[in-house]
Amino acid sequence: MEYLIIILCFLILLLLGLPVAFTLITVGAAILFIHMGGEVTSIQIPQVIYNALNSSLLVAIPSFILAGQIIIKSGIGSLAFKAADKWFGHLPGGLAIATIICCAFFSSLSGSSLATLLTFGYLASEEMIRMGYPKKFAYGLLAGTGTLGILIPPSTPMILYSAMTSQSASDLFIGATFPSLIIVVLFLTYVMFYARKLPRKEKAPMKERIQSLKEIVWIFLIPLVIVGGIYSGIFTVTESAGISCVVSIFLAVFVYRTVKWKELIDVLKAAATNTGMICLILGGAMLFGFSITLIELPQMIQTFFEDINLNKWAFLAVLSLLLIVLGMFMEVVSILMIVTPIMYPIMLSYGFDLVWFGIYLVILLEVAVITPPVGMNLFIMMQVSEKHKNKFDIIQMSKAALPYVVLMAVLVIILILFPGLVTWLPNIIET
Template sequence: MLAISLLLLGLILLLLTGLPIFAGLSLFGGLLLLSEPGGLAIVSDIVFAKTGMYVLVAIPLFAYMAHVMIRGRIVDDLYSTAYTLTRHLPGGVGIATIAACMIFSAISGSSVATALTIGAVAIPQMIRYGYDPKIAYGLVAAGGTLGILIPPSGPMILYGVATDTSISGLFMAGLLPGFLLAVIFCVYCMFRQRGTKREQRASAGEMFVAIRKSGWAITLPGLVLGGMYAGVFTATEAAAIGAILALMIAGLAYRSIGLRDIWACAIDAARTSAMLFMILASAAVFSYALTKMMVPQQIVDMVTHLNMGPLGFILAMMVMLFILGMFLESIAIILITSPVILPVMTHLGIDPIWYGVLLVINLEIAMITPPVGMNLFTIKAVTHSPMGPIIRGSFPFVLLMMLGLGLVVAFPQIAVWLPNSMMNTP
């Protein structure tokens, strides 16, 4: 066990030096393979086998859909529509912000993009309506984290590939926990802002106009996710359909994108995908090295010896993921831990889809936890505020997300009911 701990600690320290994730994983894995006869000779086979999987086509397609929707300014009307529908409620501006974050999350699949895009519009509006700036910062930072839980989600795809888990199942599993967290945020916002001013309820005509204005931005995620839930197409096919529909909406309905923009979106999507593929390839080398050194089997033996049941193991993992999240990026956490714990989960009979949702919620918490919470830096870039108020404003939402995490741990059906019903549908 000491050797395993030293191995993982060495890798974490290497990544903390600022070395890119793909370089750290591949170098560390390569060094471990040097101790195995002929270990390096099989590296090329491992890389091509892992990156040549058909399901990975979904990554560039979902990335392309997101870039088209953003560059085509299709999301510009989301916030105003959400505000029109919720402005009469206590904390209505905050609720509108969470609603806009949810819809944009289903378009972009990125926490940072969600916080950046929605924050630029919503934070000044919330402050104008009497919100404490710290709460406005925290609300957008936390709302942005929904980008990796509500599908499509890049981290879910990577986890699915790393553990051979159904990506469609993971996508469906993230929906209800995502809505749960959004409702918790909204309830907190209504309670916290119950004394602030609010506007008159929008008329039916105003609501209709607002919904029609952002109809395409709202409809696209519903079509993509609804098709997967109904079994009409797989996650990869859904990504292709989403990209085509995004192009049609931006080009024909909004007329906000030209040939040059289409090419620019393709370049941006290719850059994002290339980065993820390099990380995935290096993680495959690292995973193979751990397997050759019998590390997963040693951990299974240790868990068996300690008599640790499924719940005890899950709770221990939640603590470890929270600590890792304070120092490492989400992708690094997924690709370092998944190969190690997969045999343990199999041994204990833990549903990998349920664990995948718990993992992603922990990654969400990491996005607003110092010292390397990416959404904290995103809000700082948007507002030019000192980091102190942003961290203090985000702290209540860390606690709220821990509450949501605890509910999903206590009631696994929140995560697994939807994918189970989808998979059991004839």
Template sequence: MILWSILIGLAICIVIGMPISFGLGAISLFIFFYADYSLSPIVAQAVNGLDSFPLLAIPLFILVGEVMSEGGIATRLVRLASALVGFVAGGLGQVAVMTSMFFGGISGSAVADASAVGSMMIEPMKRHHYSAPLATAIVVAASVVGIIIPPSIPMILFGVVTNTSISQLFLAGIVPGILITLGLAATTYVQSRKNGRGQPFSFPELKDALKDAVLALLLPIIIVGGILTGVFTPTESAAIALVYAFAVSFFVYRSLSLKRFFSLCAATGRLTGVVMLLLAFASVLAWLLTANMIPQQLVTSLSTITENRLLLLLILSAFLLVVGFFMDLTPAMVILAPLMTPVVVKLGIDPVYFGVLMSFILGIGLITPPVGTVLYVGCGVGKVGMESLVKSLMPFYFTLVGLLAVFLLFPGVVLWFR
């Protein structure tokens, strides 16, 4: 009854357009009144859900991405990417994909990736005879890399709500992130060959671009290297990355003012508030589900359907793809991860592997209609209609689903660094 109440309530929220965080709060109140529970656990569980040190990494990484965009770091990464791959057929498209990988290795957010890279790359691609929908589609598709290459905000959420090692999740995202980048680069090559090369290869330009971007490149090295070596935790790496990004942008590049930095802090605070409100009410629902042994019942129910790991993962993957059509990544992650993880663990599937898989599948949902957040960002930045953008995205959808099949069939690819 409780699970059905939650599912029906979420469906109603989606249909009427109510913010998911408010919907979760309303559903929680309804269940507490209907089941005649004391209301005191609502506040306690909401606060407990936010009382987590790793959650500090989310606003910090969001702010790092904002500082990168404003402080000149992103511009230098674009120049380096252009020097590295701009000579390939469809060169500017390749630059957009490569830049997304660099940017995602710092911000951990697909929305920030699409917004920052799109604002820098879409107009130059249009001037080089890319159609507006294709130029936008390349940027939108490449933004998925931003939540797989470490750091990753969705993986932080998964780690918090399922008590899985965030450091291990970050490590597991490295190889899939590189493979997704290569797959999207190949698709971009096929789709944009007629647009020629963005620029001839120049070793002096590559040398100068590398020299100019060396301080920017140190940022992902600090983040990932520090976590790999155990020098600091993912949350500490986010704080160090922010201090470094601010210092480089303010003192070295001198392209970020204090006034603008405080504006970025305020914008980050507003966005973080939305995420935290959602997580607080999701924690209340998670407590209700656990108290009523819903995860255990799901494990039993799915075990009667199949005990084949691959078949179970196919079922859950198909379900998550459908969920991605109608629900944004963050609410889907905080609601479904605590439900699904016990099911896969029961069958001996590594929760780290499932966390990367779930992040990737819900990441695909970010670029699929009708609710895909990154789609709307792309339409705004690229000044294109939704229908034409989705049409241009179709080859990239096939590539991403093909890569998902690879990750399902060969789990070792995801767990390469485990």
């Protein structure tokens, strides 16, 4: 009975808007206090939080965040978009294709949906609207493709999932390869069909196209370090994060010369703020996970589903619905931190591959950032629309992003039917 009251208090605290980190710490501490007593709890809490953060893997998070912040500051994104426009602008839906490719490529640099959308949200939508693309299509495209930063490695949610479940971050990154390619192809197929009658640009001369590639050739160093280093086994995820950070500084300061040394201080402050927030939530999540494991809450939930004869596929459907509902009210990291400690043991008992579950979870977190009323990407694009003096409200923006929610649902179904799309490549590389 006491635990039921605490869980209800947990939900109430979330609804009242208490920061998720403090909610997790408060509820976790309360459960430990009831289960173990005050004296033991006062010792256990700092130990659990310290152990959660005492991981070399977590060093990758501030490094990738810093690399993303530097790239945003450098303005490299505009060069990449111009190059993509030169190569694809003459195709049906050429600007939309260029936008998807740029968002996918930039996601492989930053591992952040926010960084991706802040880089291309205004730039790409302005160009599409100028060319006569419908505003609804342009804004929806950016909101949808901005989610790629969550799925395409180096994904911050994947690193956090790895830290919480002891799954290999490298396996998660490698396992995301085919799902990332599939969702990009789905997005490209949709926009090429939708935009086939929209205005096109004239085909750029080959000389201009090659010159545009020369201007951005240095940028390819970053994904080469991240993807190539991890896939080949030369670098760990943490090492590749550090090296990508150094490469980003080198490009921004010495090659493109768009960032001065003194400007790096502001970039470091922004990265430190984001990292501190994530680490605080992670510490609270690990305390929460430790406490619910002690009272066997995951086992209780599993027993409940078994008692009502719910098989693993029906359970997966229920979980998918739950994640979509949570995505309406919470941001990505918070959902990940709350759901993973509870559902991870249950998925293990149902026999799901835990790398596959991590990718499945991340895809549904993509949906969360374009789900009203608190979808982050929707709000960013609402601000962009206001700058264009075409202000969209949350309902209009949600409708604009709806096709991409459907395409992500298609991807989830594909991965359920063919789980080997996630598990095959990590297994091959390991052997």
